[in-house]
């Protein structure tokens with residue numbers, strides 16, 4: 001199966017790596033040579049970690065890397081079977097990309113989005129094939145996380161759903177089906193929890209380290225909410241809160257002002273080197 005991953009950020013490179021690890025040829029679509037180069041560095045680091053942890057043979061690493069080919073041209077997507085879009089969580093950006101892909105990809109190709117919260121139905125409506133548009137929602141860090149939420153929009157066909165469930169299983173993930181709804185299942189729970197962690201921090205109830213330690217030891221979470229916000233990207237967290245807030249029109253989803261302020265300051269977490277914690281050392 002020929003796969004194209006659009007986007008070279010936190011998620012794009014992890015999704016490309018995961019498909020290549022499962023033996024698929026992957027076309028990685030980036031906007032610049034610099035972004036593609038950065039994605040390959042991240043993939044190299046991630047694969048090296050798996051080797052260090054004894055989860056992969058060193059020889060396998062090079063074979064996996066060789067399966068990922070770069071492109072900056074959507075025209076190269078004409079013969080792919082499945083596209084997974086992983087660009088910024090912004091509806092106008094996604095609609096433009098899906099219109100472009102719809103015009104280029106063969107009619108039977110499935111167009112999937114890794115959106116965290118946005119409407120699959122709205123994205124599908126920008127194409128001539130809404131029955132083949134679906135959410136394939138991976139979790140960060142993609143090579144480590146087992147879950148894929150498979151999200152059907154109003155017009156997604158059962159056939160597309162079944163194929164994507166099978167693909168997710170085949171690449172070693174555990175898929176869970178969800179009907180379209182803002183934030184689907186996990187993010188409707190997880191992101192308001194992170195927002196609440198920010199609120200507790202802003203209120204001065206405890207230090208950031210204490211908040212994270214409390215949730216690690218008291219709820220058995222592998223990471224505390226503030227460290228997790230930094231891993232996800234605070235811009236992504238804010239975009240998801242905005243979708244929940246506007247779609248449900250419910251004040252319980254109000255993004256905390258400190259979250260907005262940090263995004264405005266480009267303190268986005270790991271990807272910009274600083275968020276709640278400093279990663280620049």
Ligand SMILES: CC(=O)CC(=O)SCCNC(=O)CCNC(=O)[C@H](O)C(C)(C)COP(=O)(O)OP(=O)(O)OC[C@H]1O[C@@H](n2cnc3c(N)ncnc32)[C@H](O)[C@@H]1OP(=O)(O)O
Nearest residue numbers: 046047049050116138139140141143144187222223228232
């Ligand atoms: C926003 C959305 O739409 C949906 C989402 O994704 S929500 C986010 C979901 N993810 C989570 O909740 C993750 C929670 N955290 C965890 O499960 C674990 O802490 C973890 C899997 C990230 C790391 O577990 P671990 O292997 O025990 O940790 P450890 O070996 O110490 O590694 C920690 C580090 O590796 C990353 N990580 C570890 N192995 C990795 C690999 N093979 N590839 C990529 N990143 C890796 C971590 O992010 C972190 O980064 P650095 O060391 O480079 O700074």
Ligand SMILES: NC(=O)C1=CN([C@@H]2O[C@H](COP(=O)(O)OP(=O)(O)OC[C@H]3O[C@@H](n4cnc5c(N)ncnc54)[C@H](O)[C@@H]3O)[C@@H](O)[C@H]2O)C=CC1
Nearest residue numbers: 007008009010011012086087088089093115116138140232
């Ligand atoms: N970060 C996370 O933990 C998770 C994010 N997601 C979703 O995955 C998608 C990507 O998120 P991340 O990788 O975290 O973001 P990121 O900020 O790390 O990367 C964004 C990517 O989008 C590209 N991009 C930005 N604007 C663009 C435009 N106008 N046209 C084309 N490309 C553009 C960037 O060049 C970059 O490759 C989003 O929809 C996000 O909600 C899903 C699961 C987890």
